[in-house]
Every structure is written in structure tokens, then in C-alpha cells.
Amino acid sequence: MNDTKLIDIASALGISVTTVSKALKGYTDISKATRARVLEMADKMNYMPNSVAVNLRTNETKTIGVIIPATVHHFFSSVLNGILEEAEKRGYLVIILQSNEKYELEKKQLALLIQKRVDGVLMSLSNETDDFFHINETIRKNIPVVLFDKIAKRVDCSKVIINDAKAAYDAVSYLINKGFKKIAHFRGSYVPQNSIDRFLGYKRALEAHGMEYDSKLVYVCDNNTDFEDGYENAQKIMAEHPDVDAIFAITDLVAIGIIKYFNEAGIKTPEQVAVFGFSNWFMSTVISPKLTTIDQPGFEMGHKAVSILIDEITDLKEHRPIKHQIVELPTRIIERESTVK
Amino acid sequence: MNDTKLIDIASALGISVTTVSKALKGYTDISKATRARVLEMADKMNYMPNSVAVNLRTNETKTIGVIIPATVHHFFSSVLNGILEEAEKRGYLVIILQSNEKYELEKKQLALLIQKRVDGVLMSLSNETDDFFHINETIRKNIPVVLFDKIAKRVDCSKVIINDAKAAYDAVSYLINKGFKKIAHFRGSYVPQNSIDRFLGYKRALEAHGMEYDSKLVYVCDNNTDFEDGYENAQKIMAEHPDVDAIFAITDLVAIGIIKYFNEAGIKTPEQVAVFGFSNWFMSTVISPKLTTIDQPGFEMGHKAVSILIDEITDLKEHRPIKHQIVELPTRIIERESTVK
């Protein structure tokens, strides 16, 4: 254990800790000469400031907390990637917590982060979360929060999102323009905003193009971890509505479940039924036929969210007013085989 | 900002900070009565200890650092999942850093973690890493390190691994027993231990079954982020060795690249050429034909690695001798369509 601290440098040089500290931090009231001596000695003794002490004194930890619903998830790991890169670039470390889509866990973890004195928090809400007191409390405590992807419209903070409704609208419009007549939707569960918005986009696109919305063509897939849901509902819809000719799925995972079933049941995609996914996961190029989907820029989302968060943190520190922003990242249709005859 | 501290409780109750602190921590020299009063007041004032101050005083941060080569990677995100779960259960937070397979980054990040005063470090080495000074230095500073998956045999610390050589040996033996005669290997780059070990397992299996090892049947795939490498080398091998009848790939990603090419080129899998992957990524069930592969227990690996690390941290704290352990997690063959005719 050769942990050198300020006092070691000070006594080695016969000067005070104050002077050493100031020399290292470039204060101007230290002469060039002693400053040089300090720098040299610090280097020689391999000095590294004790972050914990610095944190206590400066009241900032240069750490941000991140709460996501899951890590084993292509989209979220992309976001994480963006977060880590941008945070590192700006000199912040990041503590990750995963809520496993549980509201209670999410709440507990947020409390943990606050206690750890993180400088700010990045969150994507769990599917269960429909009460936002814990988030509002955090904001009230002057800890900046930025929400991404799975957000709550009613919380007053910065957000980084895609326009789920528009993306879904575009997807379904695309299908309509391709000539598909009976378009079903495999939606997600009822609470998350994305799920609602994508459903609304689906519905609006139908109505905008003079097609009748039929609630019986909407199936709920609320399992996020495997493609069974898509598989089973595909089976079901073909029994109940054998004349459906396209399905817009809430995620690539669901879409892949659908295609899996179709492949096994000998239902041709896209000839008999076209399939449209959402998110552009890696595996959407692995499945055959390759999946048409919406590209959801996870990496950029992580980048942007960190960037906004750190800006708010520094604004707060310097007593500048912080203005919340809602950034909407563009999405686009990735056309592949599952929708082109 | 309503951050209550010990002194707030103390003055509200007309007692000293010492007493409050002791009451909260259950010291026995505080009367039942005042202890109750303190607890109640702390609850009422919503007291949460300032971790930074505690850290400084106790000289531990209850935080562990994790350095992995990549986050957008099915295996590593599984490990991360295990790490997060076990760490949370044991009251530790985790700081994630990704090296992007770069040695210099890995080194810098380790320094960052040390400066942050993490209590221990979990690492999976980058592909470039062939110098271990930074890790040995960390250990010398009495910061426990446990390596997982991509380890260095020469570093003296605990490790959690699979037996890559044996797993590869089993895979190739399986192919041999299935009657495949000309088995190629798509290996990884030359530095990482896994890559070496899987290659050795391949070679030994051939030799053990009286088959000749031919270095011309070994192709190098050193790109870890997409399946192009597998795709291109599949193309190449079919030109150079059209009579190959099985390929053992170093990862599922490479295997999927191979199958993709075969599907496009009309080469039947497994009829003409069987394909064997490694890791059991999610997408190995998405590809058609479904991929036979080796199950690599990422979640358990994360779990175990954290468990060992925290044990070492507490042993160290209580001045017990720490004994390094090498834990080898079992793997097994997942037989799917890509190898059964």
C-alpha cells in the first residue's frame, strides 16, 4: 500500500498541504518554481487524488446513475454503449442498475443512487411504472433526471425519445401504400407510453387512409424476453382471421416469433402475410426472410441523454437556470424482405 | 434541498451527533429510550446517510468496477446481468466501463476505477491485452481483482471461466462421432486465451480421433461485431476446400455468417456442410437452420465472479488470508438443426 496523499508530497518538500493542493490545481498564487517542484514530486510519488475526499469536499461525485429495465436487450445495450462512451468523454463514471421491469425495484434503486450522491440520473421506465413520485422527488432534490425511450409525459424533465406514434404511423402507412388490405397489430402491454403510442400510430394510419380500425385485429404481447408471445399470437390470428395480410409488430422480437411460426406452418412471408417489426435489432437480419423494421437509434439516444444530463448538472452547479428539453431522434424505415413481394 | 444529516437529528433532539450515529448503528451504549427517539426522528426527517462521508471515514465505497470489452454483445450482457443481480443482493453498486477491445483504454479505465476507490474490480480482458502490469499493480495495491472469461493465465488472482479447450474438444468430437470427415475451424485472433484454447481443443479432438490436423482448414475471424467475417471465410473455404463437410466456428456470430452464406449460395446445412457455433446466443435459435452450439453460462459467470470478488473484499477487510480460486463453469452441447441430418 503506497498510497501517496497531499501531505506526503508536502512533507517531502517541506511545504504545506495547501500549497501542494494549490500547485496541483494551478492556482496563480503559487510561484512557478514551487509549482514545478510539486508537479515533479507528485509525478515521482505517483500521486492520485482520493476521489472520495474530493467528492466530500466539492459535493459532487462525477458519477451518473443509470436505471434501465434490462441489460440483455439489444436496444438497451446499444443505449448503454452510447451512454458509456459519452460519459467517459465528459469525465463521468456511470453506475448501472436494472429494474427488471419492476416498479418497486426501480424505486429502490433510485433511492440507492441518490444516497450514493450521483450527480444525475438517466432512466428508462419499467413497464409497471405508472406513479412518478420517486422521480419528482429526485428532481425536487435538485438532482437532474433525464428520461429516455420509456418516458412519462407528465414528469417535468428533459427527455430523449423517438416519436413512436409517428414511426408506427409511417410503418403502417408504408404497408397500406404497398397494397396490404387487412393489417393487424401485435401491441405491447397497456401501461408503457411506447406501447400506447405505437398502437395509436397504427390506428391513426388506418383511419387517415380510410381503412376501418378493428379492435379484434389487435393482439397483446406483453412478454419482452422471448418470442413465444409473437409465435402464439401468430397462431391465434391465423385461426381467427385467416385473411389477414400484414402484421405490424411492436418489437422485432414479436415479429420474429411471428415469422418463426409462419415458417413452420408453411405460411409464406410476405406473400401471404407481411411482417413489420420495430427497433432494428441485430437479429432482424438473421431471420429469414429478413425483417422490415423501424430503425431506433439507441446509441445516439444514449449519447444525447448523457450530453443533456451533464449539461444540466453543470448548469445547476453554476447556478444557471436549467431549461428542460425534449429531444426527438429521427427514425426511419428499414425495408427488407418481410414486406416486399 | 432538505438533506438531513446527523447534526439535524441531534439538534432536533437536543443530543449529540455521536449519540445519534451510535443509535442508528445499534451501538449498545445507547439506552433503548433515546435509541427509539433517534430512530423515530431519523425516519420522520427522512434521514439518509451521506455515502461519500461514510466512504471517506470507513475507507470503503461498497462499489465494484467492471471492465468488459463490449456491452452490445449477448454473452457480455448476460454476464453483466448476473453481475448486477448478485452485486445488488450483496449491497454493492457497480460501475461499468467498456474497453472496446483496446488495451490502452483498458489500462486507463482501470486507473480510473482505482482512483474512484472501488473496493474491487471485475475484468474480462480486451483482445489486445498481452501485458498484465496494470492488473498486477492493482492487486499489489490490495484491490482484489477477479478475471472472467477472457483471462490471463499468468496473472495471480481468482478467475471464473469455462474450459474452452474442453468445450471445443467436445464440440469437435461430437462432429467426428456424427461421422463428419473434413472438419474445418474458423478461429478467432491470436492473442486471446479463449481463441487459443478453442483452437487447441479443435486440434486435439482431431488428433485424439486419429484424424489429421490440417492448418489450411483453419481460418481466422477476428471481427467480433458482425457476421461478415464468417460469411466471407465461408465463401473462401468453399472455393478452396469444396469437400469440407463441417465447420466448427469460434462464436455463434461467425457461425451465423457461415449459414447466411450457405443459405444464399444454396449450400445445404447440415446436409452438405454442418455448422457448429459457440456461446448459445439468442440468435442461434433465430437462424434457420437453428444452430448447434455450446452453452456458455454468462449469467452464472457474472454471479460467481461477483460472489468471489466480494468474498475477497471482506476477507481482506477482516485481515483474513485470501485464497485465490479458479472456478470452471460447466458447458454443454446444445444440439440443434445445423448438425443433424
Next chain:
DNA sequence: ATTTTAACCGAAAACGTTTTCGAAAACACC
């Protein structure tokens, strides 16, 4: 009535920094 013991509490130091403020020294000017 005195001593012993136990129960309860608090002063103070410590963890390693940062920053304010004042003091000393050096220099300049008349």
C-alpha cells in the same frame, strides 16, 4: 456512607481534500 459497577452519553480526532483569508516577504515608489 462509601466504594464498585454498570449504564449512558459526548468531546474530539480522524478520513483527505479544497478554499478562504490573512500574514509575511519582497519589491516599488517617493
Next chain:
DNA sequence: GGTGTTTTCGAAAACGTTTTCGGTTAAAAT
């Protein structure tokens, strides 16, 4: 030689805890 100015440094407080050690009081024992 006095006055003012600049340069350079350090003492000390502060951040919020934890823990040691001693002190006070009350109860128990003699």
C-alpha cells in the same frame, strides 16, 4: 525610511460521518 503594492505561502475551517476514550450519573454492593 516610510508607504503602498504585489507575490507567495500557510493556518484553519469545512465537507458528514465513525469510533475511541473518558466522564457523568445512577444503581448496586459493601
